[in-house]
Amino acid sequence: MELRPSRRSVLAGLLGSSTAASLPGAAWAQATPRRGGSLIVAADSEPRNLNPAIVASNGVFYVASKVIEPLAEQSYDGNGLAPRLATAWHGSPDGRSVTFTLRPGVTWHDGRPFSSADVAFSALEVWKKLQNLGRVVFKDLEAVDTPDATTAVLRFAKPTPFQLIQNALPALTAVVPKHVYEGSDINANPANTRLIGTGPFRFVEHRPGQFYRLERNPNYWDSGKPYLDAIVYRVLPDPGAVAAAIEANQIQLAAFSSVPLADLARIGRVPGVAVVTKGYEGITYQLTVEINHRRKELADVRVRRAISHAIDRKFVVDTVFLGYAETATGPVPKFDKQFHTADVTTPGFDPRRAEALLDEAGYRRGGDGVRFKLRLLPAPFFEQTRQFGDYLRQALRAVGIDAEIVRNDTPGHLRAVYTDHAFDLTVGSPVYRNDPAISTTILYQGGLPPGVPFSNQYGYNDPQMNALIAKAAETVDAGERSRIYRDFQKLAGEQQPIIHVAEFTFISVTRDRLRNVANNPRWATSNWADAWLAS
Amino acid sequence: MRAANRFFSGGGIVGTMLVAGVAIAALLAPVVAPGDPLALIGRPLIEPFTDWRFPLGTDRLGRDVLAELLHGARATLIVGGAAMLATLIVGIVIGTLAGFIGGTVDEALMRLADAFQSVPTFILALAFVSIAGPSLTSVVIAVSLGAWTAPARVLRAEILSLRRREFVDAYRVLGMAPLHIAFREVLPNALPPVITLAAVIVANAILVEAALSFLGLGNPNSVTWGAMIAEGRAVFRSAPFLSAIPGVAIVVTVLGVNLLGDAANDAINARQAQV
Numbered sequence: 148m149e150l151r152p153s154r155r156s157v158l159a160g161l162l163g164s165s166t167a168a169s170l171p172g173a174a175w176a177q178a179t180p181r182r183g184g185s186l187i188v189a190a191d192s193e194p195r196n197l198n199p200a201i202v203a204s205n206g207v208f209y210v211a212s213k214v215i216e217p218l219a220e221q222s223y224d225g226n227g228l229a230p231r232l233a234t235a236w237h238g239s240p241d242g243r244s245v246t247f248t249l250r251p252g253v254t255w256h257d258g259r260p261f262s263s264a265d266v267a268f269s270a271l272e273v274w275k276k277l278q279n280l281g282r283v284v285f286k287d288l289e290a291v292d293t294p295d296a297t298t299a300v301l302r303f304a305k306p307t308p309f310q311l312i313q314n315a316l317p318a319l320t321a322v323v324p325k326h327v328y329e330g331s332d333i334n335a336n337p338a339n340t341r342l343i344g345t346g347p348f349r350f351v352e353h354r355p356g357q358f359y360r361l362e363r364n365p366n367y368w369d370s371g372k373p374y375l376d377a378i379v380y381r382v383l384p385d386p387g388a389v390a391a392a393i394e395a396n397q398i399q400l401a402a403f404s405s406v407p408l409a410d411l412a413r414i415g416r417v418p419g420v421a422v423v424t425k426g427y428e429g430i431t432y433q434l435t436v437e438i439n440h441r442r443k444e445l446a447d448v449r450v451r452r453a454i455s456h457a458i459d460r461k462f463v464v465d466t467v468f469l470g471y472a473e474t475a476t477g478p479v480p481k482f483d484k485q486f487h488t489a490d491v492t493t494p495g496f497d498p499r500r501a502e503a504l505l506d507e508a509g510y511r512r513g514g515d516g517v518r519f520k521l522r523l524l525p526a527p528f529f530e531q532t533r534q535f536g537d538y539l540r541q542a543l544r545a546v547g548i549d550a551e552i553v554r555n556d557t558p559g560h561l562r563a564v565y566t567d568h569a570f571d572l573t574v575g576s577p578v579y580r581n582d583p584a585i586s587t588t589i590l591y592q593g594g595l596p597p598g599v600p601f602s603n604q605y606g607y608n609d610p611q612m613n614a615l616i617a618k619a620a621e622t623v624d625a626g627e628r629s630r631i632y633r634d635f636q637k638l639a640g641e642q643q644p645i646i647h648v649a650e651f652t653f654i655s656v657t658r659d660r661l662r663n664v665a666n667n668p669r670w671a672t673s674n675w676a677d678a679w680l681a682s
Numbered sequence: 683m684r685a686a687n688r689f690f691s692g693g694g695i696v697g698t699m700l701v702a703g704v705a706i707a708a709l710l711a712p713v714v715a716p717g718d719p720l721a722l723i724g725r726p727l728i729e730p731f732t733d734w735r736f737p738l739g740t741d742r743l744g745r746d747v748l749a750e751l752l753h754g755a756r757a758t759l760i761v762g763g764a765a766m767l768a769t770l771i772v773g774i775v776i777g778t779l780a781g782f783i784g785g786t787v788d789e790a791l792m793r794l795a796d797a798f799q800s801v802p803t804f805i806l807a808l809a810f811v812s813i814a815g816p817s818l819t820s821v822v823i824a825v826s827l828g829a830w831t832a833p834a835r836v837l838r839a840e841i842l843s844l845r846r847r848e849f850v851d852a853y854r855v856l857g858m859a860p861l862h863i864a865f866r867e868v869l870p871n872a873l874p875p876v877i878t879l880a881a882v883i884v885a886n887a888i889l890v891e892a893a894l895s896f897l898g899l900g901n902p903n904s905v906t907w908g909a910m911i912a913e914g915r916a917v918f919r920s921a922p923f924l925s926a927i928p929g930v931a932i933v934v935t936v937l938g939v940n941l942l943g944d945a946a947n948d949a950i951n952a953r954q955a956q957v
Contacts, residue, residue: 407916407917408916409742409916409917409919409920410919410920412920413919413920466726466742466743466744467743527898530916533898534742534743536902537720537743537902538722538743540720540903541718541720541721541722541743544718544721551903552902552903553815553902554816554898554899554902556812
């Protein structure tokens with residue numbers, strides 16, 4: 148690839164350091180973090196709005212989480228949270244308020260001091276009103292009291308579980324500066340693309356189609372950090388180019404499975420390259436079969452259970468995901484010890500049982516061996532969702548259901564499924580975000596208006612399910628709330644309104660000079676203050 | 683006799699053999715590989731020539747590559763043939779009308795052809811399939827949309843040179859209807875050069891169909907070579923045979939059709955020279 152002059156300066160630092168890395172053994176000799184060096188990573192998308200307080204999505208966090216920080220980050224140890232802008236938090240027993248003690252002595256990248264007023268503004272004006280996920284979680288937020296500069300008290304009109312608020316802290320509570328946004332149209336503010344935050348890195352430059360550049364924040368509150376001088380996100384949308392760039396040591400990290408799964412075994416053997424499967428547990432994706440309950444065949448629970456019996460989850464994990472996934476039994480992934488239960492009656496692989504159930508439901512095989520026909524719409528989001536669509540067609544054919552595949556692009560798919568309901572089965576990939584109430588129960592709750600993407604547009608409306616979801620939403624006690632969600636998983640396992648097939652996260656490919664990789668469950672979308680490059 | 687000799691010389695024989703081979707593969711598909719070629723029947727990613735049950739190996743989901751290849755030949759030939767027929771019919775009707783009627787009709791039809799020719803064929807096909815949705819019919823229409831202008835223009839030119847001939851005047855004097863003269867008497871004399879275009883159209887249709895399938899715009903419920911290449915791309919560095927085998931099949935077919943077309947062209951030229 149020919150480099151344009153503008154990229155040369157970006158790459159100059161890398162070329163110098165790559166010669167040092169080729170000295171054998173030098174890379175592993177260092178144990179203490181080294182300051183300095185530019186980290187160059189691959190980026191596959193350039194979101195139009197980069198403000199994580201408005202758009203809580205992984206593509207945005209990947210860049211923005213280094214600049215704008217949340218109140219707390221997920222962690223592998225302790226209670227699962229590490230403090231960031233808040234140092235302590237506790238909820239009142241009635242679920243009407245949550246008090247945050249904020250970190251003192253923090254300044255914004257433009258030099259102004261950070262205070263509780265910024266948290267109050269972000270919560271009321273941004274998370275609650277504008278944020279894709281916050282609109283659900285913070286819907287009952289009424290006011291934020293700021294008795295002093297380091298205390299913020301969130302007050303709710305209805306009891307809101309403290310457990311939910313805690314689980315929402317990493318992804319939903321990015322704090323933006325009040326003095327920059329106040330009095331402007333928040334959605335159109337230029338700071339949505341030229342970020343101003345409190346994080347370890349300052350936003351310096353974005354050249355569309357080329358790169359993002361972040362540089363060290365010398366006044367970061369965690370003194371001594373960050374270790375890196377700069378982070379450069381090179382825009383590389385082509386997976387083949389990403390794999391080649393990391394092999395050639397032009398980049399040191401390819402996150403979010405940007406190297407194709409089929410290439411991992413090979414690239415892992417390249418000297419100096421490491422394949423890391425940890426560090427994404429907090430953003431687990433689920434491969435699901437979503438069902439249109441408006442079809443009379445699919446409204447019958449026996450048919451849904453038969454479809455679930457027809458799917459060989461182990462085969463899917465081994466072939467579609469090449470082993471980089473786990474089989475799933477229900478709407479809460481195994482990683483989430485807080486809520487997950489294995490005590491469910493999700494049907495396992497048993498094609499004979501599937502056929503018996505279909506016969507019992509009254510759908511016998513016709514002369515051509517077909518019981519009934521369905522339209523199957525695999526979501527175009529991942530290569531795996533499309534491939535699983537091909538698998539599912541064959542698996543259903545084996546039990547006498549003829550599923551015809553209909554392919555759409557992303558807007559076409561979203562319209563067909565979530566607005567027009569013009570599907571019978573679809574392959575989906577919802578994200579589980581640390582608490583069932585954030586983006587999971589909305590897939591099961593009945594009576595939602597059409598047109599809301601990634602919500603229950605499946606025509607499923609079960610009083611028992613609705614009651615469980617409503618009860619959990621107002622249960623303040625954490626133990627009781629977890630128990631209700633275990634019942635929710637049992638009911639979902641029994642009724643199979645959505646069939647869970649596999650749970651998968653992403654894989655990172657790194658140069659082994661990059662250290663402190665994957666040290667928290669949302670590593671790729673965390674602040675990287677402690678990441679460093681060995682010389 | 684000379685025309686026939688021209689046809690069965692070098693290229694013509696090779697072309698005939700290649701196309702016949704593909705046609706036989708397509709015809710034998712249900713015999714050699716009965717059942718659904720997309721069925722998952724083996725261990726995934728078996729290398730070619732290592733397991734006699736799957737001579738060409740299996741793909742990422744454990745589908746038999748040989749079965750996919752044979753059934754893909756059917757899809758390819760059906761698209762090529764149907765697109766050629768559709769293109770020729772549209773091109774012939776428009777070309778004959780434009781050439782024979784002349785005047786405003788000619789102007790209008792030829793400006794329409796200009797409009798279609800000003801858009802690259804593949805972009806036109808891509809746009810049409812994205813709107814109409816992927817299916818055999820839409821792919822055939824998409825290919826014809828960009829291809830009909832060539833036979834229409836060639837035929838119009840032929841007809842323009844024929845319509846002033848004495849035999850046309852003779853039919854007029856006899857009181858024959860103009861459309862009857864155009865389609866029954868003039869058209870057969872103008873056809874030979876258009877027929878040689880048929881091979882180009884078939885070859886082009888096969889390539890466009892493969893490209894559309896490669897981009898995921900083919901019919902997802904049937905096997906096509908383009909889709910096989912796209913599927914294999916993900917594992918290209920570990921299992922290159924998955925893309926290479928259908929790739930070779932496309933090359934062989936397109937080459938065969940082109941050689942056949944050249945031979946037909948030579949034969950027709952020789953016959954015209956004889957006449």
